[in-house]
Amino acid sequence: MRDIQSESDYREIHLDRVGVNGVRYPIRIKDRQDTFQHTNALINLYVNLPKEFRGTHMSRFIEILNRYQSDLSYSKLKNILIETKESLKANDAHIEILFAYFILKSSPVSNIQSYMDYTCQFIASQNDRFDFILEVNVPVQLVCPCSKEISRYGAHNQRGNAKIKTRMNGMVWIEELVQIAENAGSSPLFTLLKREDEKYITEHAYDHPKFVEDVVRDIALPLERDKRITWYQIEVLSQESIHNHNAYASVTKKR
Amino acid sequence: MRDIQSESDYREIHLDRVGVNGVRYPIRIKDRQDTFQHTNALINLYVNLPKEFRGTHMSRFIEILNRYQSDLSYSKLKNILIETKESLKANDAHIEILFAYFILKSSPVSNIQSYMDYTCQFIASQNDRFDFILEVNVPVQLVCPCSKEISRYGAHNQRGNAKIKTRMNGMVWIEELVQIAENAGSSPLFTLLKREDEKYITEHAYDHPKFVEDVVRDIALPLERDKRITWYQIEVLSQESIHNHNAYASVTKKR
Amino acid sequence: MRDIQSESDYREIHLDRVGVNGVRYPIRIKDRQDTFQHTNALINLYVNLPKEFRGTHMSRFIEILNRYQSDLSYSKLKNILIETKESLKANDAHIEILFAYFILKSSPVSNIQSYMDYTCQFIASQNDRFDFILEVNVPVQLVCPCSKEISRYGAHNQRGNAKIKTRMNGMVWIEELVQIAENAGSSPLFTLLKREDEKYITEHAYDHPKFVEDVVRDIALPLERDKRITWYQIEVLSQESIHNHNAYASVTKKR
Amino acid sequence: MRDIQSESDYREIHLDRVGVNGVRYPIRIKDRQDTFQHTNALINLYVNLPKEFRGTHMSRFIEILNRYQSDLSYSKLKNILIETKESLKANDAHIEILFAYFILKSSPVSNIQSYMDYTCQFIASQNDRFDFILEVNVPVQLVCPCSKEISRYGAHNQRGNAKIKTRMNGMVWIEELVQIAENAGSSPLFTLLKREDEKYITEHAYDHPKFVEDVVRDIALPLERDKRITWYQIEVLSQESIHNHNAYASVTKKR
Secondary structure (H helix, E strand, O other): OOOHHHOEOOOOOOEEEEEEEEEEEEEEEEOOOOOEEEEEEEEEEEEEEOOOEOOOOHHHHHHHHHHHOOOOOHHHHHHHHHHHHHHHOOOOEEEEEEEEEEEEEEOOOOOOEEEEEEEEEEEEEEOOOEEEEEEEEEEEEEEOHHHHHHOOOOOOEEEEEEEEEEEEOOOOOHHHHHHHHHHHOOEEOOOOOOHHHHHHHHHHHHHOOOOHHHHHHHHHHHHHHOOOEEEEEEEEEEOOOOOOOEEEEEEEEEO | OOOHHHOEOOOOOOEEEEEEEEEEEEEEEEOOOOOEEEEEEEEEEEEEEOOOEOOOOHHHHHHHHHHHOOOOOHHHHHHHHHHHHHHHOOOOEEEEEEEEEEEEEEOOOOOOEEEEEEEEEEEEEEOOOEEEEEEEEEEEEEEOHHHHHHOOOOOOEEEEEEEEEEEEOOOOOHHHHHHHHHHHOOEEOOOOOOHHHHHHHHHHHHHOOOOHHHHHHHHHHHHHHOOOEEEEEEEEEEOOOOOOOEEEEEEEEEO | OOOHHHOEOOOOOOEEEEEEEEEEEEEEEEOOOOOEEEEEEEEEEEEEEOOOEOOOOHHHHHHHHHHHOOOOOHHHHHHHHHHHHHHHOOOOEEEEEEEEEEEEEEOOOOOOEEEEEEEEEEEEEEOOOEEEEEEEEEEEEEEOHHHHHHOOOOOOEEEEEEEEEEEEOOOOOHHHHHHHHHHHOOEEOOOOOOHHHHHHHHHHHHHOOOOHHHHHHHHHHHHHHOOOEEEEEEEEEEOOOOOOOEEEEEEEEEO | OOOHHHOEOOOOOOEEEEEEEEEEEEEEEEOOOOOEEEEEEEEEEEEEEOOOEOOOOHHHHHHHHHHHOOOOOHHHHHHHHHHHHHHHOOOOEEEEEEEEEEEEEEOOOOOOEEEEEEEEEEEEEEOOOEEEEEEEEEEEEEEOHHHHHHOOOOOOEEEEEEEEEEEEOOOOOHHHHHHHHHHHOOEEOOOOOOHHHHHHHHHHHHHOOOOHHHHHHHHHHHHHHOOOEEEEEEEEEEOOOOOOOEEEEEEEEEO
């Protein structure tokens, strides 16, 4: 059968990325306890396409995902990308793995356990050098400092999302970024809370009012002090309970 | 050209609904001030398909939407469905029109105006008789009564959505259902608020704590008293600010 | 601490459903090979609320999910709902578990294996009796019979989704419904295909052109013959490649 | 009332962007015929926040949107951003306006008209200089060249999306980018087609098979020749009808 994809192209246009997008796959990832966590991922895997070739070979991307599906931990990403480059005869390879990551948390007073889900993403590229971005999304509660200050009682508050992306020169765990973000909000969120926990969280959150601007800065401070972090981007979105839109703040910094 | 859709079918299976789904269209709808509001809609239009026929003619649905696009108000729905039945030689026709509806609201203290969007839906069917359901989604703030009661200060609160569906024997305006839902929450939401408004809303909401269960019941009470309402369904979802999941309550009642 | 939820309510309005919505949880489900499949679920768990009580106790729902998280197979649903009823002192309990289910499939010619994801849902209720609906979503290819017939060559085709819901009086596996839907489309979908597979699928699909109406009926036929099926609902949506909207057909039948 | 937002901040962290996100608003935009098109938009409006200040004033963003809501055409963006900078005492302002844009199209043979929706975005920034990116999303049909070549008959095809972003040094209309993308696919899409149109499109598409790579390149070629274009990014996604995932290709180029 004719291999149209390998035929030569006359248009003289190099493509930055070609490949498969939105592959929903069951994967396993090593967590901080060095045990495997099973989860579902949405995966994009791309290579560059030199101007000489008409198309890429989409099935090879899936063959590689198949081989690594039982361990898609951070430590395997470089190998996947090198294998992808070789298989597709490309100079660059790029992968994005979006997944739900579950952490067993204890409630603050009653100490009962439940799983909280954090949407995470591995974003990695390989050409001559390897580049890796870890993305962690952490839901947090935000109590509005302005509302608290100007009101005789109460303060509007709401669920928000803190998205942290980092480049690192040493291992940083998802759990570490989660803790930084949860410390920066008015309160962390929990799946299971008894009433004594709810009382504690309500009062703690009211004692720590935060604008989206505050949460971004209070995440940035420990990242600034951390020698492993070489670049970060922080975006915080607050689903305002008094508006039908969101408040937003962000910062991006290379160190 | 052969008309395959009109050919006879041997499988002896009547289909309840066939047609077009997810048609994104610019429409106009009459509002309470009898002026036309321009908005965008997502439209489904279906008929039944008797077991004798293999398929329906999808283009005719679009031709009908085209004719009515400049006025898709409630009063035109019956005509659209009758025309659809005739055009497709069907016994039943059914339409769903999902659209953003904008209401110009004044903030509670400073009285400045801004538009709030309410996702609404017209759901109408015509066979021997005409059936119409009006759906209105109203974002509201909910202050948790339990959190307020057990905490020394503060109370977790959040944005929620109150969905009301009604069948009626007389005209009920979207604006009326919006007001019922906004009265039933701890506070309405606004797009534009100055600080004096934020103070008012914070205190007002704290003075009116509501569970999702309360909001459903406080919407149901005025619907129960309203002689125009013959059936209702109320669903309230609260995007809990202390959890990463929602609280939910609902009731459906024929009167 | 005062238990506000348990206090009496004066509004005389019984609520059909109250509880937790959108809980994202890691679960395990037994598959046809009797081995556990790990996946992620989005869970709703509700009870009714008699008119005498002001609210439900949201944390108890999560405690129950926690206990069953390691085995949320079909066979456990009745126990979960009975436990929920007892824990919340309710007459009705209702659960919805939406999850990605992965099946290892072999490509039609080269016989290489890859995982395909099928979005499934368990919908179960318990009052005096137990009710269970199995929902399976199966992506299929649809080649348009009209386009094939009227054109000198080619035929537009596209990805579609066949949603089957069934009530049963005997065990029906997800895999069985997947196979029925895949047989009813022009071709099944695969995550990994080599060129010989692509040739086979292209020709096979062209030889089996199907309208959405055909797919619904060709799913209904084997369900009609199956004595285990007591009720079914079939909805097929085709993401038309020549339109920016979808074609739709459905049937619901109690037997 | 104390103005907490204006108080000084000690954390020494400048924020790139703070403001409102996801404001759903009814807007009007001038189209190529110089008439106003009414549509709905989802708007983000941000400024930078110097390290000296604790927060921004969210209500001022909405006041500005209110003033420009009746004409949010391209020509007004610079004024909006300058006004936002002044109102918030900021150095940078940034706006993103995502909206559905409708074009009345004639079908290729029968010449009947219907509206097609194209999701567009204005992305504009103002600091010392003004930067503007026009984004247009164009649904197209893609017939797979490999499938056509290796199969005795038929060819799998599907709906895809071509996203074009451009920076320009002269006016480029949305309609121009739509036409470039529609020429680059195997066939444009239409909301309303009669059978003679469907025959034409089926044969035309089969005669013009395109990989995602081809569509990207065939969009890039006219952009390369256009002296008004100073930068472009093209991303094409094909919702493969034989897979449950997508094929993807992209290129970004500054000229």
